[in-house]
Amino acid sequence: MESVLTDLTGKTAIITGATSGIGKETAIALAGKGATVVLACRNVSAALVTAAEIRECHPGSQVEVGPPLDLEKLDSIRKFAAAYQEQRRPLHILVNNAGANIKSKWHTPEGIAGLVQINYLGPYALTRLLEPSLIASAPSRVVNVSSIMHRCGSFQDPAHFLRDTTRYQYDNTKLANVLFTYEHQRRLGPLGVQSCAVDPGSVRSNIWKGNAAHQRPPISWVVNYLYAPISDGASAVIHAACADWAQPAKRVAAGQSQPPPPLRFYARGLFTSPGVTYPWTVESGLLGTMRYWAWGLSAIGHSMLDWHTRRLTKGRFASQTKLQQPLPVTPAILPLAASGHTRYRAYH
Numbered sequence: 001m002e003s004v005l006t007d008l009t010g011k012t013a014i015i016t017g018a019t020s021g022i023g024k025e026t027a028i029a030l031a032g033k034g035a036t037v038v039l040a041c042r043n044v045s046a047a048l049v050t051a052a053e054i055r056e057c058h059p060g061s062q063v064e065v066g067p068p069l070d071l072e073k074l075d076s077i078r079k080f081a082a083a084y085q086e087q088r089r090p091l092h093i094l095v096n097n098a099g100a101n102i103k104s105k106w107h108t109p110e111g112i113a114g115l116v117q118i119n120y121l122g123p124y125a126l127t128r129l130l131e132p133s134l135i136a137s138a139p140s141r142v143v144n145v146s147s148i149m150h151r152c153g154s155f156q157d158p159a160h161f162l163r164d165t166t167r168y169q170y171d172n173t174k175l176a177n178v179l180f181t182y183e184h185q186r187r188l189g190p191l192g193v194q195s196c197a198v199d200p201g202s203v204r205s206n207i208w209k210g211n212a213a214h215q216r217p218p219i220s221w222v223v224n225y226l227y228a229p230i231s232d233g234a235s236a237v238i239h240a241a242c243a244d245w246a247q248p249a250k251r252v253a254a255g256q257s258q259p260p261p262p263l264r265f266y267a268r269g270l271f272t273s274p275g276v277t278y279p280w281t282v283e284s285g286l287l288g289t290m291r292y293w294a295w296g297l298s299a300i301g302h303s304m305l306d307w308h309t310r311r312l313t314k315g316r317f318a319s320q321t322k323l324q325q326p327l328p329v330t331p332a333i334l335p336l337a338a339s340g341h342t343r344y345r346a347y348h
Contacts, residue, residue, distance in 0.1 A: 002323070003244045009034035012090050012137075013241070014130075016069060016123070017098025019046040021205040022145065025234035026095055027063070028054050030241060035093065036062040040069040040080060040126075071098055071122030072114065081129035091133035093241050095143045096123035096177075101207045105165040113165045119173035121162070124180055131188070138192025143240045144181045146197045148271060148299055150174035152292075182263045196264035198240040201271045202226070202303035203233030228307035236268040239321040265325075269318035270306040275299070277324050 013030050017023040018039040031037045031054050041047040047065040054063045067083045070076040084091070099119045106114040112121055127134075127142055134140040152168075153175025155161040161172055181197040188195065204227045227233075243266075267277065275298040309318040 002239075004239060005033070005242045005244050007034055008093075008242070011035045011092040012038065013093035013095065014038045014040050014066065014084070014091060015095040015097055016040045016071070016126070019043060019050045021097075021207070021230055022200055022203065022234045022237055023095070023097040024050055025230055026097060026237050026241065028057055029234070029238045030093070031061040031063055032058045033242065034061075036064070038064050038066045038084075040066045041098075042068060042070045042076075044068050069126075071118050071126070072108070074108070074110065074125060077122060077125045078129065081126060084130065085133055089133070090137040091130060092137050092140045093143070094127060094130060094134065094141070095145070095237065095241055096127065097143075097145045097237065098123070099145065099173075099207065101170055107163070107165075112162050113169060115165070115169045116162055116173055116176075119170070120176040120180070123177070127180075127184070131193070134193045135188070135191050139245070140193050141241065141245075142181070142184060142193065142195040143237065144177045144195070144197045145237055146177045146181075146199055146265075147171075147174040148199050148201070148267075148276065148303070150178050150199075151276075151295070151299075178265065181265075185263055194245055194264075196240050196266060198236050198266040199268075199271055200233050200236050201228060201268055202306055203228050203230060205230055205233065222304060226304045226307065228310075232307065232310070236266055236321045239268070240264075240266045264323055266321055267324050268321040269310055270302040272320075272322045272324060273302055276302050279325065 008030060011034070013027075013035045015023050015027045015030070015037060018027040018037075019041050027037050027039060027050070037054070039047040039051060041050075044065060051063040051065055055061055067080050068076060069080040100115060102115075104114070108114070108117050123144065134142065147170075149171045153171040153173075155172050155175070161169075161176070164172075178197045181195045184193070185195040204223055270276070278295070306318055
């Protein structure tokens with residue numbers, strides 16, 4: 001079991017989407033551990049209110065509101081990153097929390113599907129633009145909030161993925177988050193920038209409010225009565241941000257290179273069960289359909305039992321956040337996760 005850092009004094013953390021939900025709870029937790037927390041949000045007025053609430057919760061805590069950050073707009077992302085780096089401040093923790101579930105079908109001026117922009121390319125661009133600060137502050141960490149639904153994602157054509165507005169795009173954007181995390185860890189891990197992804201589990205967060213269907217029974221009943229409150233659901237993200245990765249370097253024989261840094265994906269409680277994490281692959285045909293529905297029913301069952309298992313056993317079961325084995329990935333889509341499609345070099 002990993003140890004968790006309890007003192008983050010002297011560390012600086014940027015958290016996106018921190019005015020509500022998991023982002024807000026993560027900001028409260030990191031501020032309580034002594035970190036200087038920068039709230040990166042689109043609504044500056046709401047961020048100021050959140051900052052005041054955190055200071056009230058943790059008197060003396062260092063909480064700041066950064067420049068406006070709208071992940072829908074590349075120009076806003078560039079301005080935020082430029083303003084931060086002009087201050088020559090350290091950056092030890094970047095939590096890419098902000099995201100959306102179902103959005104109306106729209107495209108950015110660059111031709112990117114709106115959901116892809118918010119959930120994947122926005123955080124991707126922000127992370128890449130802040131890399132100089134992350135490297136200079138190493139050891140540093142990037143936490144990308146993914147979802148159990150990334151296990152349903154599947155795409156082979158980067159150009160189609162970036163433009164697509166179908167209902168499956170949420171799954172694909174969360175898969176892209178994981179793939180980017182793995183490739184970022186491979187490339188920057190040796191420089192001291194640790195990248196990990198995390199599945200927060202089933203949580204009663206605002207992400208369910210983006211679709212009218214989620215506000216009606218039976219989905220609303222499941223979310224409101226069976227899913228975890230936000231204060232509980234943020235635990236996996238907080239763990240990912242604070243887990244102590246410090247390990248002594250392994251000795252290698254002369255002439256051999258240091259082994260690559262490990263790939264990390266965190267999940268909590270019943271979301272670490274083999275019924276959820278079994279590394280199945282998306283397949284076509286009858287067998288593929290049967291496996292998909294079998295996994296889906298298992299995942300839904302686990303999601304409805306997770307919080308109440310923890311609550312009824314008073315935390316004795318389904319409370320630990322654990323590392324999961326990396327999912328099998330298709331080499332053809334790793335270049336997308338690493339550097340983007342050639343048509344969209346503007347995101348570098």
